Amino acid sequence: xxxxxxxxxxxxxxxxxxxxxxxxxxxxxxxxxxxxxxxxxxxxxxxxxxxxxxxxxxxxxxxxxxxxxxxxxxxxxxxxxxxxxxxxxxxxxxxxxxxxxxxxxxxxxxxxxxxxxxxxxxxxxxxxxxxxxxxxxxxxxxxxxxxxxxxxxxxxxxxxxxxxxxxxxxxxxxxxxxxxxxxxxxxxxxxxxxxxxxxxxxxxxxxxxxxxxxxxxxxxxxxxxxxxxxxxxxxxxxxxxxxxxxxxxxxxxxxxxxxxxxxxxxxxxxxxxxxxxxxxxxxxxxxxxxxxxxxxxxxxxxxxxxxxxxxxxxxxxxxxxxxxxxxxxxxxxxxxxxxxxxxxxxxxxxxxxxxxxxxxxxxxxxxxxxxxxxxxxxxxxxxxxxxxxxxxxxxxxxxxxxxxxxxxxxxxxxxxxxxxxxxxx
DNA sequence: TCTGGGGTCCTAGGACCC
DNA sequence: TCTGGGGTCCTAGGACCC
Numbered sequence: 001x002x003x004x005x006x007x008x009x010x011x012x013x014x015x016x017x018x019x020x021x022x023x024x025x026x027x028x029x030x031x032x033x034x035x036x037x038x039x040x041x042x043x044x045x046x047x048x049x050x051x052x053x054x055x056x057x058x059x060x061x062x063x064x065x066x067x068x069x070x071x072x073x074x075x076x077x078x079x080x081x082x083x084x085x086x087x088x089x090x091x092x093x094x095x096x097x098x099x100x101x102x103x104x105x106x107x108x109x110x111x112x113x114x115x116x117x118x119x120x121x122x123x124x125x126x127x128x129x130x131x132x133x134x135x136x137x138x139x140x141x142x143x144x145x146x147x148x149x150x151x152x153x154x155x156x157x158x159x160x161x162x163x164x165x166x167x168x169x170x171x172x173x174x175x176x177x178x179x180x181x182x183x184x185x186x187x188x189x190x191x192x193x194x195x196x197x198x199x200x201x202x203x204x205x206x207x208x209x210x211x212x213x214x215x216x217x218x219x220x221x222x223x224x225x226x227x228x229x230x231x232x233x234x235x236x237x238x239x240x241x242x243x244x245x246x247x248x249x250x251x252x253x254x255x256x257x258x259x260x261x262x263x264x265x266x267x268x269x270x271x272x273x274x275x276x277x278x279x280x281x282x283x284x285x286x287x288x289x290x291x292x293x294x295x296x297x298x299x300x301x302x303x304x305x306x307x308x309x310x311x312x313x314x315x316x317x318x319x320x321x322x323x324x325x326x327x328x329x330x331x332x333x334x335x336x337x338x339x340x341x342x343x344x345x346x347x348x349x350x351x352x353x354x355x356x357x358x359x360x361x362x363x364x365x366x367x368x369x370x371x372x373x374x375x376x377x378x379x380x381x382x383x384x385x386x387x388x389x390x391x392x393x394x395x396x397x398x399x400x401x402x403x404x405x406x407x408x409x410x411x412x413x414x415x416x417x418x419x420x421x422x423x424x425x
Numbered sequence: 426t427c428t429g430g431g432g433t434c435c436t437a438g439g440a441c442c443c
Numbered sequence: 444t445c446t447g448g449g450g451t452c453c454t455a456g457g458a459c460c461c
Contacts, residue, residue, distance in 0.1 A: 035429035
């Protein structure tokens with residue numbers, strides 16, 4: 001068997017690039033994309049990065065900077081990004097036999113065996129050119145014998161322009177040279193907390209982590225970090241998953257555009273989240289048995305009294321019927337709700353999934369018969385809503401949704417709505 | 426005044442069983 | 444007077460990712 005070779009393909013400044021694609025007038029201008037409710041900076045074009053706009057900063061803290069440099073800000077437009085992502089991914093699927101879509105802007109490719117056919121760097125360049133030409137999005141490619149090293153190779157390709165956007169890290173010598181240059185927190189799987197603890201042991205560079213004894217790391221940390229050490233040494237421990245595993249939970253939660261202090265409004269919000277979560281559940285063709293509802297005040301405010309709580313319940317049998325979850329969620333909300341707080345965020349979580357029809361009821365439980373008409377009703381609702389936009393919903397979701405998300409800088413739905421198709425004049 | 430959303434995996438510790 | 448030990452299951456919380 002030939003040794004594994006992975007490529008990590010990662011889109012540059014993905015959300016910002018998507019916005020620019022439809023606004024050629026902004027080609028060389030600094031652009032940022034904001035989180036839901038226009039709260040934080042979540043993507044920056046390279047011009048914006050150069051101006052010192054940091055990732056994750058609250059918008060109100062950089063408002064002056066945005067204005068001063070005439071940085072163009074967009075509300076996040078996930079419909080657009082998801083659509084562009086799909087186009088990039090299907091292009092990649094035409095270029096490699098096995099592809100794992102790792103996130104909205106990244107994919108791992110399996111290049112095992114390819115090493116003997118053609119130069120890996122040349123292949124990387126081919127990927128870059130093709131995605132650029134077909135979709136208009138710039139990507140960088142990192143190639144290595146393990147996913148963790150491929151991540152680092154990609155980081156190098158992004159950081160140093162002279163690499164031409166492609167780094168082949170299959171050679172041991174180049175691996176060690178790069179690892180020595182990178183701080184340990186650049187390694188995939190090593191976050192803030194682990195970085196601190198590693199530093200206490202005198203491990204500050206990626207190379208020092210690679211050279212640590214796996215047993216020693218296992219003792220002081222966990223099997224996860226041990227695996228990272230092995231991966232850094234070129235031993236592939238994390239396989240390519242080209243078939244997406246079924247989900248284990250579905251979350252729908254959102255910070256409110258305006259604080260909620262009124263219970264009726266909170267009922268609307270929870271109803272809305274339940275409805276979204278159940279729709280996702282049906283799309284996954286799953287049923288769930290476990291439901292959690294949570295709500296909280298803002299963790300940043302020092303004026304408001306803090307309150308954060310969650311409660312869960314188990315259904316008698318798995319379901320994907322919005323009405324069943326709505327009823328339980330309202331009961332949970334009743335037991336969570338306290339008057340007198342300014343709630344900033346709430347959400348729901350579905351878990352404990354079953355394929356329809358395989359759940360084993362308890363010996364003394366009434367056999368549960370799922371009525372066909374109930375499933376048809378849900379199906380009808382999903383079909384109507386996906387065809388004609390949101391036309392059918394539950395009264396409890398409310399009609400005005402005053403608490404709804406703020407998106408004041410939203411770009412048009414260029415690719416997913418005929419009415420908003422860009423015009424060439 | 427204003428600070429995102431959606432996931433996964435692992436571990437520790439308690440409950441319970443024999 | 445002396446009061447075990449090992450296994451499993453579950454959950455909460457922590458850490459990480461994009």
